[in-house]
Amino acid sequence: MHPEPDTVLSIRNLSRLYKDFIALDRISLDVKRGEKVVVLGPSGSGKSTLIRCLNRIESHDSGSLHINGQPITARTDLTRLRALVGLVFQDYNLFPHLCVLDNCTLAPRLVRKMPRAQAEALAMRFLQQVNIAGQAGKYPIQLSGGQQQRVAIARALCMQPEIMLFDEPTAALDPEAVSGVATIMNDLAAQGITTLCVTHEMRFARHVADRIVFMDQGQIMEITPPEQFFTNPQTTRARDFLNQMIG
């Protein structure tokens, strides 16, 4: 298989084991630059494990992973990989001892050795993009969940990644905040940033995704455009899943 030239992410037969439990079972997927891929599936289907393998917060046991044509292995420089692939956590995991601005500037200053003034200018740009610049001086504990999520996104963007991974970004948000995150993702795609997002929020998935990846028991069951997935899923498992989620 030869991935197309604008393929940013290429996954082949990727597997991940926890002792005798197969978390990922021969996953294969190509993602194009600027594409928005939403991964759906029941709990324990391996969605989070998959995206965590993409920046090696977890490591795969077999198969191959290429980003921008470069193989990702145990020898990969993690600092460079993670500058390329940003990750936003479900629980945001902001640093509580740093104000919003410092949360955003920490990694650019430490990892990219950026002077403070430059890092702050960069951070303010991304904080404005996610519409939270007014809170730059506050500490995470003073912000609502939706605000914290936006700070977490800005923090990841400050490393100027080419790929952004979202691990259930909407799980703890109210509907208004969910649509805010969707807007941000569309913005990112417009800037050429590729996004992979794990979610349980069907409306969000349908609104954001270019393609839906449906997973079950560590395997990809189907990859389809959202309209088709939500109206006419190809697999019985997907149909059952949708019935459960909607019904």
Added chain:
Amino acid sequence: MTSLMARFRRLCAARIAVAALACMLAGGNLARADTPRLPGFIHDGTLTVCTNPTLPPMTFVNGTDMKAVDGIDMDIAHALAAYWHVTLAITTMDFTGLFPSLAAGRCGLVASGIIQLPQRERNFDAVAYQDTALVIVARAGTRPLGGMAELSGRKVAVQAGTSYSARLAQENAALVAAGHAPMIIQQYPTEEEVVQQVLIGRAFALASQDVELAYRREQLHGRVGVIFTPPYPEYRHFALYIRKDAHDRALLEHAIAILRDNGQMAAIAQKWAITPDATQALGGSAPAPAFRWGTFFGALTSAAFMRGAFITLAVAVLSHLTAIIISIPMALVLNGRESLLRTGVTAYVALFRGAPTLLQLLFIWNALPQFLPFFREAWFTPFLATWLALSINESAYQVEINRAALAAIDPAQALAGDALGLSRGQVYRHVIFPQALRIALPPTINAFISLLKTTSLASVISVQELLAVTQIQVARTFEFTEYYAAALVYYLAMVFFFLLVQKRVERRFAWADQYGAGTHAS
């Protein structure tokens, strides 16, 4: 008491007569300037004399300068050094540390008003230099005793670690054998505490020797008197102690004989013996004021107390900083996976948290040099030994504080750092440690305050920290309340200062407080 003094004066008068004669003869001898042969306990031209300066007039701090040890023993030490043409170095320490230090080679000679006893001579060589007698002393007006048996069932105070306590125990065995109740023997670390027990009426009598009591009378305003002098033939001489060496012993005996012959011993005895005027003053016992404010404020503002407080502070701060630095990697190991290293750290914590701090201090100072000669050298000062002992001891406590604080940080924080591309070190330095610090700070300050007070143990190995200074001043003046109060003021001032620091630092952790944070951020 009067007979005692008479004996003293007789002794001195006789010595002076001999001395005058001897001086003339000795002058001729010295003129020949033949350098005497040096004993083996003199190293590099220095005679190191160890003493516990709480026994006037034998050895004590005669003023507020803590370094100026004075007394008969010190005068003899100076005379010996002059005779051998060597430098004199005086090391002060707790009484119980004297013989271990001599054995460890830290002292060449111990001169500390110690009785010559056969059981001591089994391990060390002794050379007598001053006559004395063991006496039983009680409050003025107490009826004199007919014999030791009359002390049956009474409380008798005695200085710990001295031969008197052993001798009294022997007396008790005889009392019990004869069907009497034994004496209740109370042991105190310093002589002035022993006297104080009698003064405040807690003990009926005390056992000590006549030389000190004669000197102490001035301070005591005639409030105590000798009620019995037991016929112990073995308690007759103060002796200088050295490590066992027949050759050295002969040289020391010879040197003392020379000092005796040339009149120096007599001059020293004359200098320290009570004058007839002082004996006269014994009759009138002016009651001491309840609290001498002058003494109290004098102590508060004295250089000795400030220096003592500074040493206390320095020992505590250095030890705790060291403890924190060594306990951080240990805490990380303890929070990590099962390994041989983790077992080792667990054992370290168990050992040093389990053993009493005082025991650790004594072990490092007295026992360590016995199998590691490296620690016998001059660079290993009591201050360093205390720093070492307290750092190790404190680290065993601090590691638990650090471990708990690190374990309290959500593992997702490290994950978030990883995801941003931070290195392991950066994650600890910028993400985990600042958050753990907030949790660890209050118990750490608590532990530090506790440590600040634990430093007083260092007086045992001759570190002149605040409590050691206090005790030496009390030994000199008998003004317990005033010096204790001054020490208390110093300790409280230091503790309150650190509590204030804690409050200030906690204000910097406003990020953890939803409402407080608003005032900090703007």
